[in-house]
Amino acid sequence: MYETTYHRAGSVAEATDLLAKSDDGKFLGGGQTLLPTMKQRLAAPSDLVDVTRIPEMNGISADGDGISVGAATTHAEVANSDLVKQKLPGLASLAGGIGDPAVRHMGTIGGSIANNDPAADYPAALVALGATVVTSKRQLAAEDFFTGLFETALDEDEVVVSVKFPAAAASAYSKYPNPASRYAMAGVFVAKGTDGSVKVAVTGAGQDGVFRMNAMESALGANFGPDAVAGIAPDAGNLLSDLHGSADYRANLVTVMAKRAVAAAS
Incomplete structure (x- = not known):
């Protein structure tokens, strides 16, 4: 060093x-x-x-019907929060599956999304839940915040302060982890809004990072059950392919993880 x-x-x-x-x-x-x-x-x-000792960047609190999570809040705190478990169980489950206990007790939600690793878990939750990223300068919708592999809309002198998650009627996350790193080879977050709208976001598989599955969202809007997404898969031409799994393999994983996530949310 x-x-x-x-x-x-x-x-x-x-x-x-x-x-x-x-x-x-x-x-x-x-x-x-x-x-x-x-x-x-x-x-x-x-x-x-x-930035981990800054008071306004720590803790989890109610924010209207949703919740606000400080950027310096650890994965373990998100996973173990009764408020998160009650309002957004999918987010709590996601945080509890990140890395190992050492990573979960040190890693922070703000650091994770600012780094925007294409196989990180949180981006799928933020996009599917329609979260808002609050920074030292402004507020950004999650879909505007993540701009590509390891890239975000953050300026060099801008820091994430908190993440605001709206309420959801149902939420769940399922991932197939790399057996060594525990990063997602394919992870799918499914969220059903209080207005009945459905969002499905995928991490770990896309060449440009997190992305939405519009076809799955339409199918689940008509029938919110695992069978609705059973025959839907992303275009393998847009997916990652490496020694851990081909693009076709990841495409199949997305379908399988989506079915599991919908079953859990149901």
């Missing part, structure tokens, strides 16, 4: 000010991606601005 200067911010304003004063600084959440990259000397930020 190259030499770096560590700062612990006490507020969002202080965090953005510290970053602005650095030569090539980075915000630090749980550090599950950034720190290993630094240890391999593949990244060398001049400064690290730790």
Whole structure:
């Protein structure tokens, strides 16, 4: 690891000010991606601005009928929250399946979505639930926030403060994890809104990251049951293909995971 200067911010304003004063600084959440990259000397930020102790970036609270999750809230806190389990059980289940216990107790929701790994779990939940990402500058709809592989709409000096999730009548997530990394080879989040609308979002399989399955949404709008999506699969030409699984294999996984998610949501 190259030499770096560590700062612990006490507020969002202080965090953005510290970053602005650095030569090539980075915000630090749980550090599950950034720190290993630094240890391999593949990244060398001049400064690290730790945002995990900022009060407004921590905790889970009711937000109207939905919930608000601070960006520095860990996966374990999301998974174990009674409020999340009650209002959005699919989100709690998703968080409980991320990595291993060490990762879940260090990794944060804000760090995960800001990194936007194509196989990360949270992007599927944010898109399917119609979440809003609150940053130090603005509010962004989830579908506008995720822009491609490891890419988001965040500016260099912008940090995620919280994520707002609206209420859902039903929600569930199912993924086929890579046996080594526990990242999703295909993960499907299904959400039925309080107005009866259905959204289906897929992670781990797309060449450009998270994407929606419009055909599945239409089918589930007419019949919210596993059989409705049994014959629907994404175009394999748009999916990832690697040593862990071909594009055709992932296309089949999406269908299987969607059926499981719908069954769980039902």
